[in-house]
Amino acid sequence: MRRSRALLAGAATAALMFTAACTTDTPTETAPEGTETTAEETAEAEGSDDSGANSDWFVQADFDRELAQRDIAPEGPADQPWLQAIEPEFVDTSEFASEGGDKVLCFSNASVSNPWRVTGWITMQQQVEVLEAEGVIGEFRVSDAADDDNKQISDIQAFVEAGDCDAIIVSPSTTATLTPAVEAACESGKPVIVFDRGVNTDCMVTFIHPIGGYAYGADGAEFLTENLDEGSTVLALRILPGVDVLENRWAAADKIFSESGLEVVGQEFTGGDAAQIKDIVTQYLQRGPVDGIWMDAGDGSVAAVEAFEDAGQPYPVFMGEDEMSFLRKWQDTEMTAIGAVYSNFQWRTPILAAQMIWNGEEVPSEWVLPQDPIEADELDAYLEENADMPSLHYAKFGGEDLPGYPEAWTDR
Amino acid sequence: MSTSAATARAERPRLLERITASSSWTVYALLIVVFVGILVMNPSFGEPMSLMAFVKKAAPLIILAIGQYFVIVSGEFDLSVGSLVGAQVVIAARLMDGEDSMTWPVMGIMLLFGLAVGLVNGLVTTLLKVPSFITTLGMMLVLYGAIRLWTGGAPTGALTEGFRQWGRGGLFGSPGEFQVPYALLIVVVLGVLAALLMRRPYGRTLMATGNNDVAAAFSGAPVWWVRTRAFLLSGLMATVAAVLIGGYAGVTAQVGQGLEFVAITAVVLGGVVLGGGRGSVVAAMAGALTLEALFTLFNQLSLPSTIRPAVQGVIIIAAVAYAAVPRRPRRRATAEPPSSAEPSSPVDPPSRPKEPAAT
Amino acid sequence: MTTTSTSRPSTPVVEPILRLRGIGKEFFGNSVLRGIDLDVRPGEVHALVGENGAGKSTLMKIIAGVHRPDAGTMTLDDAPATFTSPLAAQVVGVSTVFQEFNLLPERTVAENVYLGREPRRFGLVDAARMDRDTSELLTELGLVGISPWMRVGSLSVAEQQIVEIVKAVSYDARIISMDEPTAALADQEVELLYELVRRLKERGVAILYVSHRLKEIFDLCDTITVLKDGNQVITTATADITPDQLVRTMVGREFSGYFPEKDPTTVPGEVRLALQGVGNTQVDDVTLEVRSGEIVALAGLQGSGRTEIAHGIFGIAPFSRGRVLIDGTEHTLTSARQAVRAGLALVTEDRKAEGLALGQSILANARLVLDSVTPRTSGSRARRIPGILSSLDLVARSAETEVQYLSGGNQQKVVLAKWLVTDPDVIVLDEPTRGIDVGAKRAVYDLMRELTADGVAVLLISSELPEVVAMADRILVMRDGRLAGELPAGSDEETVMSLATGAGEESAEHVAVDLSVLAEHPEALAALPGASDAAHRPGGQPADRPVQQEER
């Protein structure tokens, strides 16, 4: 009896090893070739073929919509941008309405692995404290996936199975990969709120996000185009390849640059590492002038500016983010710059959305928050307002009216 | 047993012979090739400003390679240096918070912290007998988590100008013009000190410990302390590297990430053998310099950033494989004493280096 | 000196299995073997002797398939044979047991024996059969102390050696070469090996036996081939040669004068090292003194606790009881470092594992103690090293040569040099002449005399009785972790032996028989006589346990 089982296992092993033996002779290139074509097929199937080097990520319709949304006045209270929405299509949430407080709010967080997320996470916790004090929220249950999609899928599954979440908030780590998990969460009958990055489904009650990556990239690219003469050189600094929100930013910028007279001398991935950024900029400066810097995220932007200082070169026209270190450097150097914004205050919105849903109030099915870059004339105001904030804080964090302000953000 | 006295006292082999006899000569060759490549692609790289900018960027890795060298040559690994560099920069920023008066006290604290991490790594490895790969892997996780726990996830505070000058500034001239970077001076000083240290009793004991720790112990070497000191040196070097990196580029959340693998790669590229007991610190530094030069060359070639890791992988494997291949005949030649020198004692050439000269 | 084959073997004429004719070997133009003719016959034990570097190892490696000969022919069963690898040789029945064990300590005996050719059933390893076959083999060879499922790492050195031989037998070996099989064995273990060799011989296996120990050669071997400087000096039946002649053939010098005379002006002085009732888990209640200018020998069987005394003195495995006095001051030594500081030196038993960093240069090794213990002054003190090395007649290309490329004797000289340079007051020599050639041995003996003349106290641990008897001023004999007695200089080996083995009444006869052989060839005593099991086993333990559990 033991033997026969061992035999069976042996046969299976043999089969496995046969597979190995047979396939090892296959040149490695064959399979990847196959995959490459299918990747393109997929891209085409999504109807995203367009001009430009970045056809994988460029969708003309999305680009057009986001650029247009920048000029649309949002609905909602003027002093609470986190409650504003652009062209909202409200959905009825009465099915989720329920009496009583002390709700269990579950939040599956992708990670707090970068300063932008850390800032937002503090804001979110402060907002939760307000609602806890009001008795709306009884328990705020959080799973942090540490940027691991697989773990986040499990986290969401665990929330669904625990069964006692009154609402599930998801900040997805990657758009495509979390779709099945979010769909499963929707099917559980609990209200699901997705914010920041999206998922490929519309089953959730609301999807909260600022206008988006195209707008972000375009803000900077347009600013550079306006402030630089034709033929000027622009260096694009990017963090990672393959992250959709970041790819959209570059796709928009690439599109705008290709239609302007600017010359993009290079696009480099830096991992957000200041040392690498500084080194890369320095090397470009050795080879020739760089008139403008475009960045897909503000991390390490100060290092890029310093590279110009250390090389004794004039400051470029610069696109940074609303990160304090950059804003301060901007003020010190008085360079021509823009601070693009990917609205950090969106971290408050899901909590408030959950409260609205429990109340049965209608919410936008796609809750598009405003996303306005910081321009030179607003710079001083933001700096003054955030004077005590640490250098990796984000100016448009939108938590000034919360009771924990400012200690929660200054004393991290 | 006739000839002897003269042979035992024989003078050291000539420099050229020593360079080519060691496995590290490939790294010098590669270094020259890469530099020539860069200069061909971009002659302006040879200008003093450009070279000094390169030195500032390369200095931290070279210093990390020195630290990693000590640990590797003693037969261990230090995977925690990347995390340590990150932790140190964050500690510096948080404790200084832009106060100039705090620069020196905080640098003192960083020094102590770096030594403390090295001490823990060393003691856990030597006294608790945990393989250093695991010790330092654990330390990497602990540092990564602890530092973020302390700062709430993202670095806070700011570095002072007095701190930043070490990685950013230099002697003679003003910023934006040609300067002799402090980083260059620090690298040269540390490199010379490291090379001297390896010729000192401690260096030789370290090398012997990496080669055969039992024999070292029987010869009176406190093996645990010899190895722990290697980890202390690694912690110290990581601290210096942190000062330079922080100074060069300021604080970001990502600082230091993955540096441990780059440092180990650099050291191995320099012909230092993983497992201990073989290799020179100068070659390890050359390995680091080569790696940094390679990154620069990629940039000068306008290689798409995404494909660079692939090219880097191929070059590293090729270089290490190349260094491994021609060693065998070369070693045999030295193994075989010329017949004229000692007719009475022909040594069987070892069929494998591990168990030579039986009978 | 290059005459060959002066006499034919006296054993009944059996056709050789393996025939070597005119074998020569060069390494990089350096000829190490020339014109070797060798006939290996079934059921014959053929000794291969010669000084270190005479070419024995190379010849063995050629037969084993490690090296290929550059000249000459090998025929196996009258068919030309070239072994491309050790495995190829093994498969046709030519196995070699090297000095370094080719065993995996983490695996079992059976797994080691059948390594590389595990029996299979339906594609899977048939572990049960493997155990069974190994067990049968062990029983057949009379080895009941070892079981197939034991982890090899848990076996003693002798047992591991036996596993190696069992492995060779399992290949249905017709020729087994053994490279100094007794070098690391305790004496009762040697007896076990003898027994094994005899059984193999009965089975018609041809055995090629390399050894430095003349006793073994005369006990075991039918034929002797002497190599010198790569030439075959003689091949003769054992009966046709005396040990004295044999030694002369090997070294080309008379055996007398092997041990240097004691300088009459050297007289023992102050007590340098004193142990008072020391003990730990390995030894107990040991009291001894070594004076300056005195050589005290610590004799005894392997595993009797001699090395443990050395390790205890040196702080490697410290004593837990008793007092250690150095120059009259009590010391608690818990590390080698403290011992060195206190003026002690220890030449360890196992050169390669404990004595040398093989990958480092001669100079680096010679400096190691200075560098480790007295780093501040090592630079100036190390200047003496070249002088010391040359006074030891070290042969090497340069001081930068890595010690792994040196012969055993030269390696030992490097070990000695690294201790001499520390100017020790007390030097402990643990088997200083093991596995080194006659010339190097002589250098060690000379050195001991010089040291005592300079007032150094020498504690000599040795299994080689002639060495003990000829060199020591006093002989301490250990047995089972305790001192069994003290004998004055000039005591004969017989007395030492009986103290060491604790030979009782009932076994006296056996010992006497053994020693009668020794009496005939006192100079041939390169090894302690093998003591039978019963001879020194108190309490009459079952005799079916031939493998005495000795610590290595």
Add this chain to the structure above:
Amino acid sequence: MSTAVTTAPPAAGAPPSSVRRRRRLGSTGIVYLALVGILLISVVLVGLRGGNFFSQSTVAYMLTQTSLLGFVAIGQTFVILCRSLDLSVGYVVALCSIVGATTMAGDPNRVWLGVVAALAVAAGVGLVNGLVISRLRVNPFIATLGVGLIIKGYLDTQFKGPAGSVPASFQGFGYTRIGPVPVSTIVMVAVAVLGVVLLTRTRSGYHMFAVGGNVDVARLSGIRTGRSIVLAHVLCSLCAGVAGLLIAARFSTGNALVYSYGLDLDSIAAVVLGGTLLLGGRGSVAGTVGGVAILAVLDTTFNVLDINPFFKDVLRGAIIIAAVALYARRQIDPASSRARFLPGRRAAPSAPTGTSGPATGGASA
């Protein structure tokens, strides 16, 4: 185990093999003992917070966490046993998730094609790793790091983000559960059983132990050591390939960024936690599964207790070090070889009284 036990001639048959089996479990036993210990602490801690550690969802969560790392760590066991190392596994997982997903392209009929393609690519990478190490004699650390970088370069260049899609039928591999037990865990256990059989019941497995224990001995015994190393690497990559397919099933698409999950170092930590020697020659797949389970229990507990994610890293690092220190402490104990000497010594009539304890090591190397 002193020989006193075996003075009676051992009969060839059941007793020896049963003893052997017991001894084998010894080293793996402590891993599972540690697992039980950590499990108990977890149950108590979760219980104190009013939770139930053995609730269906928690168990399912834990098992799901086990599978992905389990596949990779099982593979890693083979190479570590051979005294090698594979730092490219993370990249292989990413590559195979993409190859699998893009080959399937959402078509249920192409599931098997996708599986075969992914595994073929994985085996190819393993082959390259193995050949670079065994033929070019590049240190495994550098070789696999280099191959990993090459794959990374390919992935970053070719796939800017998730690619391909997986048909619903294949998603079952990632989501289907039988009771609290996910299918992926069952497959992982099956792979583990295959691994156990391979290591303890096939020549290839025996030879891997030999190559890791002492490569010279293995070579002298006629083992083609290069082949063992290559096989180990191929198996390791295949396991990583299966992990990649699991990723594809869970994500319903392939994702290149999976390489940043730290699977390489995690899997090595799990293998060492599982009692396998980092220097090769000793270890077991069963132990590795135990090691993976320890990490999964920790993760689950941290998750249930809602521990700060950064504090998790601190605890994880500290626990890995502590556990391995614990194992090391046990291995230092020289009793196994020394105890053989003591009974004989004690049997001597005048044996000193203080010798009952195990000998202090140090002397032997």
